[in-house]
Amino acid sequence: MEKKWWHGKTAYQIYPKSFQDSNGDGIGDLRGIISRLDYLRDLGIDLLWLSPIYPSPFVDQGYDISDYCNIAPVFGTLDDFDELLSKARDRGIDLIMDLVLNHCSSEHPWFKKACADPLSPEADYFYIRKGRDGQPPDNLRSYFGGSVWSKLPGHEDEDLWYCHYFAREQPDLNWNNPQLREQIYSLVNFWIDRGVKGFRIDAILSIVKDLSFPGLLPDAAGDGMSHAANMNALLLDRIGPYLNELKERTFVRADCFTVGEVLTVTDKSVREFAGTNGYFSTMFDLSCRAVIESAPHYTQFTTLGPDEFASCVFATQELYQQAGAMTAPILDNHDEPRGVSYFMPEYLQNAQGARALATVQLTLRGIPFIYQGDELGMTNTHFASIDEFNDLYALDEYRHALESGLSDEQALRCVAWHSRDNARTPMLWDDSASAGFTSGKPWLRLHQDWRTVNVKNQLHDENSVLHTYRRLTALKHDSRWHDVLAWGDFTRCPVGSGMIAFWRHDENCTLLTIVNTRQDVFTMDLTRAPGADLALSAPDHHCCDLIFAANGVSLVNTILTLGCGGAAVICLRHKAMA
Ligand code: GLC
Secondary structure, eight states: OOOOTTTTOOEEEEOGGGTOOSSSSSSOOHHHHHHTHHHHHHTTOOEEEEOOOSSOOOTTTTSSOSOTTSOOTTTOOHHHHHHHHHHHHHTTOEEEEEEOOSBOOTTSHHHHHHHHOTTSGGGGGBOEEEOBTTBOSSOEEOTTSSBSEEEOTTOTTSSEEEEOSSOTTSOBBOTTOHHHHHHHHHHHHHHHHHTOOEEEETTGGGGOOOTTOOOOOOOTTSSSOEEHHHHHHHTGGGOHHHHHHHHHHTGGGGTOEEEEOOOOOOHHHHHHHHSTTOSSSEEEOOHHHHHHTTSSSGGGOOOOOHHHHHHHHHHHHHHHHHTTOEEEOBSOOTTSOOHHHHHSOGGGSSHHHHHHHHHHHHHSSSOOEEETTGGGTOOOOOOOSGGGOOOHHHHHHHHHHHHTTOOHHHHHHHHHHHOGGGGTSOOOOOSSGGGGTOSSOOSSOOOTTTTTSSHHHHHTOTTSHHHHHHHHHHHHHSTTTHHHHHHOEEEEOOOOTTEEEEEEEOSSEEEEEEEEOSSSOEEEEGGGSTTTHHHHTSTTTTOOEEEEEESSEEEETTEEEEOTTOEEEEEEEEGGGO
16 A cells, blocks of 8 residues: 555544633634644644634534635634644644535525525525425435425525525535536635645535435435435445545645545445545544434434444454555544443443543554544533533434424433534533633533543543553554554454454564453453464564553463453564564
């Protein structure tokens, strides 16, 4: 595989509203991020993804952009941004911006012009269509519930609809229009010219539309509609020309790192999207989310335990490896509940479980993205009432749950365990009022554990989740393990239910990552581990080194013992050490 500058890097996602406030308005901002750059450097971060910081009405927390070439005043100014970029660079950190190109905000001047004059050139930047028999043009359901069509503002008395796969305040952009595409390339280049080194590309599969808007057979939700994602999957083959042009006109100019938010992946699409000449550098591993969210509503979502988590993640590893591509392993992000609350058994939904999951995530093949707060072991937030939620999706699902006959308590429970707000609550810096996040009132409630789970406490504790993350990123930067962790092959090591184990190996070195999520103690002679012959057929096989351990691990000669939650990385052979 051709080596790229971003291979072997560790990325971190900042949710700007909740990272660090500098001016007491209760909302995080760029100067707040600047003040925490040393923290990110010490955490071993190489790439920093900022969720959207552009001007926006924030109906969908900035994923509704009203000006692509500026900074939302609540976050700061372009000067603040330039300072952030250069101070991050001084610390060896490159910035990644969020590109939301499937839709803009209904407050964007393009959409305002389209509404003012549906015959204007800007009107064709959107999908504006006549309905069918007084109904919307098709029966697709938006990602946030309800039809993907709404009446064009200002034209409610006419049979004129516009398409939005997400909220009605997020009108979809018409990528068939060449002028629109030019505008897109120029806004991407605006940020590249400022020094941005990469982009996270939002909801990109939704940009392809069948212009006959045929709709689909109703899915299982029982509302006569079909989820818009089903249409995306059908049209996957038609996206290539758009994404190639986007890449050629923008990303290749500066050898940018790009990571796509792509939910539906197949062997073929991985190659096309993230292979050697793929549209993007990499794509998030969203396989767990795809399983959980395969049902149309929160009320029907499933849970995943450690075995299902491992089986999704391992399948993704193999898929990408076979395609000569790299994935981007995640535990969660701003759209998902906390991984430790989702994938760990109840007795490990705590710091131990967080250390175990981190060990897996940071030694998998690919570019791991740590989501803010994961490095503290933050779990889901306890929301006491629906008034404590902010996310439009959660509020919509709550309404839907009530309509479908659930009691208030049941509806709340449903939303609480899956809401995107779980992981959007403020970063916990210390045990002072508002957790050091703001001197004012935080825009979203604090996580219940803020007095104990915070950066200040964890910096003093060598065994903390934070120090575990630091040790893991240090492992990735260590010249002895860097290459095998960056490029080494991935092979499963099936040692039984409740165990998550895999090999990383190249011609010089073989590592075993192994995690025990069971309650009982696990013991194994490493020479008998499935796949140990990867390493032990070599003459210098007697070298068995514990290079990383957390939560109670012992290695005596070749006998490994892991307590509940025990996590280890073991080097079975290393030429330089033999
Ligand atoms: C992506 C974002 C999510 C947003 C949606 C619409 O999935 O991650 O937060 O709501 O796109 O832009």
